[in-house]
Amino acid sequence: MSENKTRPMGRPMKFYDLSYGVYPRRVSIYLLEKGLTGIERISVRADTTDINGWSNEWREVRARNPAGTVPILETEDGTLIRQSTAILEYLEDRFPEPSLLGKTAEERAFTRDLVSLINEANVHFGTYCHKGNPLFAGKEVQSAEAAEIAWQAYVAQLSLIDKLSRDAEFLTGDRPTIADCMLMSLLQFAEGLYGKTIPPHCERLSSWYxxxxxxxxxxxxxxxxxxxxxxQGKTVS
Incomplete structure (x- = not known):
């Protein structure tokens, strides 16, 4: 992992983070792979399913993002970036070395190809959870049929990523990119929180993981x- 010698200057950027959230985790993994420090991390807490039990930091989140979600990156001049992919690309623009997009136009295009597929996989997995998981029962309309359709779409997307990724140490070759950060966050979230592992036929992804x-x-x-x-449908003690 290369060290990035460039650091934010002056007033620090602020990164609003939920430690296990699938989208904030993308940024957390990226910052370590990039070797980028000097960004103030503001951690919000969500260790309960009752929103009234969440920490006061959520008030700051809601004041900065009408959707009330993280991650949020607040730059030195107060600019707010509220989508994880935009945050990653912004940081790549600001701190281009070491590159986590790719050295050439072709490499960067391939990374962005995978990023698009991973974002679609995230949407499918999210729909599967929201429409069929007990965490969301009573909070929104659920549908076993919609959940199954979303699950099959998620598996199909992982299969496509498996086929398109390089037979190499990382998804795009011999160096990590934002695609690795994003996919690791998704697969880790699916397994750690929901108990859903990589489909057995995705052998390349399993090895990479x-x-x-x-x-x-x-x-x-x-x-x-x-x-x-x-x-995971277990009894809460």
């Missing part, structure tokens, strides 16, 4: 036991 899981950036976050129990 085992390798990348050993990197310091991918150390698994702590998933709240009460939330995990509900998400």
């Amino acid at each position: 085992r390798r990348f899981s050993l990197r310091p950036s991918a150390a698994a976050p702590e998933y709240p036991p009460a939330v995990v129990a509900i998400a």
Whole structure:
């Protein structure tokens, strides 16, 4: 993992983070892979399914993002970036070395290809959870049929990523990119919180996942036991 010698100057940027959230985790993994420090991390807490039990930091989140979601990156001049992919690309523009997009136009295009596919996989998995998981029962309309359709779309998307990724140490070749950060966050979230592992036929992804899981950036976050129990259909003690 290369060290980035460039650091934010002056008033620090602020990164609003939920340690185990699938989208904030993309940024957390990226910052470690990039070696980028000097960004103030503001951690919000969500160790309960009751929103009234969440920490006061959520007030700051809601004041900065009408959707009330994280991640949020607040730059030195107060500019707010509220989508994880936009945050990653912004940081790449600001701090281009070491590149986590690719050295050439062709490499960067391939990384962005995978990023698009991973974002679609995230949407499918999210729909599967929202429409069929006990965590969301009573909070929104659920549908077993919609959940199954979303699950099959998620598996199909992982299969496509498996076929298109390089037969190399990382998804795009011999160096990590934002695609690795994003996919690691998704697969780790699916397994750690919901107990959903990579489909057995995605052998290349499974091998990549085992390798990348050993990197310091991918150390698994702590998933709240009460939330995990509900998400995985277990009895909460």
